Amino acid sequence: MEFYGFIHFGMNTMTDREWGEGHDDPALFDPAALDADQWVLALKAAGMTGVILTCKHHDGFCLWPSDATAYSVAASPWRGGRGDVVAEVADAARRHGLRFGVYLSPWDRTEASYGSGTAYDDFYVAQLTEVLTRYGPLFCVWLDGANGEGPDGRRQVYDWERYYAVIRALQPDAVISVCGPDVRWCGNEAGETRPDEWSVVPGTLRDAERTADRSQRADDGAFARLVRSDDRDLGSRAALAGHASAPVWYPAEVNTSLRPGWFHHPAEDGAVRSAEELFAVYLRSVGGNSCFLLNVPPAADGRVRDADAAVLEELGRRVGDFRARRIGATATVSSGDAGDAATAWPGPGHTPWRPDGADALPSVTLAFAGPRRVEAVVLGEDIAYGQRVEHIVVKARRDGRWTTLAEANAVGHQRILTFPPVEADAVRAEVTAARDTPVLARVAAIGAAS
Template structure:
């Protein structure tokens, strides 16, 4: 075998862990940024704010979770403590917590309320714990601070039931006082694996890769099999936000547009890893609620576009919805979430594949993939192709494909062709990555047949679903 074929075989053999598979199936889940910053109208708190400032009158965690579920989200990650160091649970490690506030008479535990609400509504619960703490005196002292951080992490992972994700960012204080903490990431990971073995460790962690920006920008081709060095937390940390300047959440870097394509794989000799991407952004310019941004909530149409590019681009989508200082999610966000949920549900409601006549170039199934099973074409098939034929002309908005990623990410080339009743070509759309899901925009009218040809594969492919989305030619 040639070096190229050896390298592609190496990529084909990489598989996700059980926790990564379960996480990928969630597809779309929410962030809740809420805390002291909400009360002080800041993005980054300074630390040591007066706990008396935290007294939201209308907190209803069940309502929060229901609002997110209405948008189609399957899980919730709560900012249990942000950089300011104020803990939303009565941590025994710090005096700077809800226990020192007037909220719930000092007996409140917002982490418990959200965890219980998620359990009651059937959504997964995840935690965000900032590694940077602007209140804790031991920050910057090395092991003493790591002991403190691990103790708080242990509280979160042992007191609130199952956790599907632990979200760690690379925030690191290098302020005027010169304090800098070198985080013991390996120690943190060991604690998480031991206490919550089913939880993925996201962003500054080995399970889920940050897409690289906070805008919701996605790569044209996203890969789950990438160079293993991308899992180094220090690399993510170096690209994380350093200054609260209001610009970072809207900036995009483009120097790493191809992380796992064929040319990137063949151009590297380093080990490969399953390290899939998460796309994250906020409904607003800020991550915490600011009344001045109530008129700047992103539209359902814009967020549905991000959903199609992320969940429909072999990634997951983490959308932040920040409750207001009152303790309720603002009406503008709630209306948008309901409309977004309707748009996402329309993907299933407009699927024409179930009514199509489906044929295969080899290894035929009784129905379309996803209904009749996983399609595995014969290895000798020179042009593996699925054809879906309609009884009447159709207007299409897009086509969706899924691989059975339990068997790896194999497809690295495909073409979608649209034909009319006479067999004439109306349009052709080519791509490379499929993975967990790929949604291709295919605006067209008068379509009688959709052909999906797999033009490149790293190993035996397993196509698990084909969907054809009806529309007026647009989304």
Template sequence: MSAAQSGRALASVRPSERQLGWQEMEFYGFIHFGMNTMTHREWGEGHEAPALFDPSDLDADQWVAALKSAGMTGVILTCKHHDGFCLWPSDVTGHSVASSPWRDGKGDVVAEVADAARRHGLKFGIYLSPWDRTEASYGSGTGYDDFYVAQLTELLTRYGPVFTVWLDGANGEGPNGKCQLYDWERYYAVVRAHQPDAVINVCGPDVRWCGNEAGETRPDEWSVVPRALQDAERTASRSQQADDGTFARLVRSDDRDLGSRAALAGHEDDLVWYPAEVNTSIRPGWFHHSAEDDQVRSVDELFTVYLRSVGGNSCFLLNVPPAADGRLRDADVDTLKRLGQRIADFRARRIEAAATVTSGTPGDIATAWPGRARTPWCPDDSDTRPAVTLAFAAPRRIEAVVLGEEITQGQRIEHVVVRGGHQGDRTTLAETNAVGYQRILTFPPALVDTVVVEITQSRDTPVVSRVAAIGTPS
């Protein structure tokens, strides 16, 4: 296969509508809450007394409002973790809120969070652990799959639209000492039947785990990868294996290149669109522990993760755990609010610019961000060094450039160089390989009157949806 043929093959892989909708969400939240919150554990043992679940002041509106203040677009709730306790009244087990004193046994945390999400304009997603340390049928094969599918169906049919089903890979022993061989394909079919617009994350075919839970990102994140990466069992083997908070800060350095042309050589006939999600917690653990109240991550650290994930062709999933009384702690709420202000300020510093291009027409790529262009820029096929120039009305000090591809046409850019011009001189500010949905390139502040973005290598004719220069804080 020639280089041109290889490039066209890679560029021909495209996202589904559900994947495109998910990518545009960019930043959303995780809520880990349940029996573990009451017992101060990360992993419950199973069979914990339902009477232990009795939050005195559960306020789902506070949770969702805090996430929204950070600029998030959705919320995922841990409807059932590995201990097996259900935050909704499931028809197939008594190990749920229906057996607890909370709301006199008539409560439904899932309903309260789903309703709060709708009130605040956020999308709602569910986490349902396949591992269940209470259910007697776990490890029995089809019998447990029937149980799990029944619970999954309840969650997918009772609470309105769901934007994601987040499937954990943890696979330990059940109460009978056996492990379950999960029937992933059956689970996926249930999701597709009841919520066809929902993406299935991590142990699923739509969105892949970035490979760690520390918020670390790859230098280049590619959405077009070998189909083998969709193997749920592979992900399960790399999931958390111990009941502690260290996994949320563990950084792996393997698998750094999943999708360059060299990495994909020989796989051109078996590729999928499988974009990455970066997930981490605002605290060391995923569930709330009062001993960690002084260990909430700083706004600076979280904003850096945001830039590298949302600005690295990934989405950012940030966990924020409520305390045992059912409320988020002030430190978490304050950090989220300040993070949202930081993100809003960054966006507000986009510099107005006139765009010119080496061929074709620029469309509205210079004014689209933080959205994507209605009329993307596609240079002529004969343009071997396509470039867009942003010209400012006066010299400005800038610290970042935002780029984005029109991913409905695939991921095509393989190398891009950004140069800044001032009084006739040009300096290289940044360069990168993968762009994809969005790439935010940061660099030391530079005084420039023009920014030139030159695409030096691509898999096919590039299609650009946004180019923006970000000024320094005033």
């Protein structure tokens, strides 16, 4: 899916906080102009493919009428106590062709049973079951590891395996993200990425992601811009060597917010990130074998602010323009059949290129009709066969001479290599190291912006 949105909205939006303490009066929740279609259309304008809604944050206030607690929209004046934000967003997503996912905080600062063990797990599973069964197919259940003290000072030990089993049973096509076995957190909330991102990592990393040790623990806006420099290499041969656990497929997601905070705060109306900055994150994440999850927080009236929507629209234009600058070319390969690897992007393609096993230097050459200014090359493996490329070099031909433009150690689903614009009549991608015969789904050259 590559690029999709987070919507942080709830009681914290009304109280102008990031982490509510729970027990706020439900009468405070009354977004008079809530428009889920406006939210979804703003995300779609940016080129997103899905939306994940914070159905319940750490304060415990539920955006749907939960049978497990009285602390929900049913106790608020909004829609006369008969509203359901989750239903409205799910329906809007379907109307506009986006997939729908849910965030349900395991930490609940209102529920009295939090910290008690099985009793709280029963409560959480009851709410999880509600959101998994009432709103149609889900593409994602997003779980973080926030874990604070309960009313009696104890912390809840989450029964992750039980939660996963419920999700698998009720939404078998949904990925379980972050504190889950399917999609991995990149390690920061600033939109930073690794030089080389591997989807194949040591199996022990899945266990580590279930802990709260690396999750945000305070209402601290600075956390959203903190970049962790540890674990920069998760999947090279050197990183995998010595691990007793078998490697697993555990792809990365890069998450960050359009604003300094995750919820809307009027004081941050002048701090909306620019389309230029977000497009750079897009190129590094979607172009770095990761998915990009961008948070867009609606305001207390229930609408995304005009400034935020304008940035998203401009971001969508930049993404569309980048794709439109793909240079038509004639493809030749060092061996095998090129398939549609050189013509499919930005679509998925159907027939990848697989060189012969005896090919010592597998390569794809894209020849243009004449000299063109090139500023990027898009590469992608067919990940149905795993992640195999360990080093790839991109070269350009001008006046009959080849020069190196860029190189990378990992490709995965998609790698976008950018470089200063250069005039060339052909580019070539050479796989110089691989764990098995490489299988490339896409190779495309991008012309320089005029």
